[in-house]
Amino acid sequence: MKRNSGILADRAIHELFDTGRLITEQALDGDQIQPASLDLRLGSKALRVRASFMPGPNSTVEDKLKRLTLHEIDLENGAVLETGCVYIVPLMESLDLAADLSASTNPKSSTGRLDIFTRVMVDYAQEFDKIPAGYTGQLYLEISPRTFPIIVRRGSRLSQIRFRIGHALLTDTQLLDLHASETLVASETPNVSGGGIALSIDLKGTGPDGLVGYRGKHHTAVIDVDRKGVHDVLDFWEPLYSRGRDELILDPDEFYILVSREAVHVPPLYAAEMTPYDPLVGEFRVHYAGFFDPGFGHAPAGGSGSRAVLEVRSHEVPYILEHGQIIGRLVYEHMQEHPQGLYGTGLGSNYQAQGLKLSKHFRLS
Numbered sequence: 001m002k003r004n005s006g007i008l009a010d011r012a013i014h015e016l017f018d019t020g021r022l023i024t025e026q027a028l029d030g031d032q033i034q035p036a037s038l039d040l041r042l043g044s045k046a047l048r049v050r051a052s053f054m055p056g057p058n059s060t061v062e063d064k065l066k067r068l069t070l071h072e073i074d075l076e077n078g079a080v081l082e083t084g085c086v087y088i089v090p091l092m093e094s095l096d097l098a099a100d101l102s103a104s105t106n107p108k109s110s111t112g113r114l115d116i117f118t119r120v121m122v123d124y125a126q127e128f129d130k131i132p133a134g135y136t137g138q139l140y141l142e143i144s145p146r147t148f149p150i151i152v153r154r155g156s157r158l159s160q161i162r163f164r165i166g167h168a169l170l171t172d173t174q175l176l177d178l179h180a181s182e183t184l185v186a187s188e189t190p191n192v193s194g195g196g197i198a199l200s201i202d203l204k205g206t207g208p209d210g211l212v213g214y215r216g217k218h219h220t221a222v223i224d225v226d227r228k229g230v231h232d233v234l235d236f237w238e239p240l241y242s243r244g245r246d247e248l249i250l251d252p253d254e255f256y257i258l259v260s261r262e263a264v265h266v267p268p269l270y271a272a273e274m275t276p277y278d279p280l281v282g283e284f285r286v287h288y289a290g291f292f293d294p295g296f297g298h299a300p301a302g303g304s305g306s307r308a309v310l311e312v313r314s315h316e317v318p319y320i321l322e323h324g325q326i327i328g329r330l331v332y333e334h335m336q337e338h339p340q341g342l343y344g345t346g347l348g349s350n351y352q353a354q355g356l357k358l359s360k361h362f363r364l365s
């Protein structure tokens, strides 16, 4: 059964491609379509710009690039993108959306876990990562590696797009009902407000010393975003242990990988997104949030006990995080229909049933 509103599932994304609503420079990769999203691929050049920018209502991205480009980098054979610099890369995919179809974009989880800041922009945009209904034109990705320099190439996939018809977010009451039947977040007293269900931080950790997370090192070697399991964890990350203290002092502007206390569950007819929890004073936040696929943490798809990985930064002042502190909220949306594939089942998914997990690029020494 198909709903009138909702997030497009894999089958409908294939249809967008077949009907010319999704246009690509070359055929789609076999695994590019996920249960509720499409991975976006880098095109053949990156433009180093002086600063990030918003196209605004009177300008295309190309108009602004003419003014702001410092130099052009060829990505055909791979190139290094340096920390602290801003690059704009035209993507291989472009759109000719129907009037009732909008989209939103997000860094892939692997991209967030590497602290690579990315967002998609489109012509005449006044917001990043939001693509208005009916948009026709090119997509561009802004990339700014924050902690590690990276190697990317034509075809690398750093971000993903979801397509949406109408409004399909669950209300607080609907979330509570769904939680009662499906246990969305493994917590006895779910904290639901503002359309989201709270996730809190685990600072007790695992193992004898209580491994709670990792802090990114500085001045490291380069990470190849297209290679799995090749980089040594300790060359890039400093492990953090609770040693019975259940708290962690965040240093300003350092990057941390932590994990949620609760297991998370996204039933097949839903897609979820993490929104950063804003403590109003703004000292710390989950930096990359991200999409959660239908089937993530779903027992029949091998996902029991999957935690959410949290990429955290503190700003301005050192900040003490305590075990169980709220750090993000999951909002749930209806899928328009049941996806053909679910996260974790035969899709080569990297993070099903994960605990505290660094990105797929690392191997333990």
Ligand SMILES: Nc1ccn([C@H]2C[C@H](O)[C@@H](COP(=O)(O)OP(=O)(O)OP(=O)(O)O)O2)c(=O)n1
Residues within 6 Å of the ligand: 034, 107, 108, 109, 110, 111, 112, 160, 274, 288, 289, 290, 291, 292, 293, 296, 307, 308, 309, 310, 311, 343, 348, 349, 350, 351, 352
């Ligand atoms: N802050 C976040 C965001 C996402 N996820 C989980 C839920 C997602 O369903 C899963 C995979 O997310 P992506 O598809 O964005 O990640 P990748 O494409 O990098 O991984 P995969 O290759 O497994 O699809 O990671 C997480 O634990 N913490």
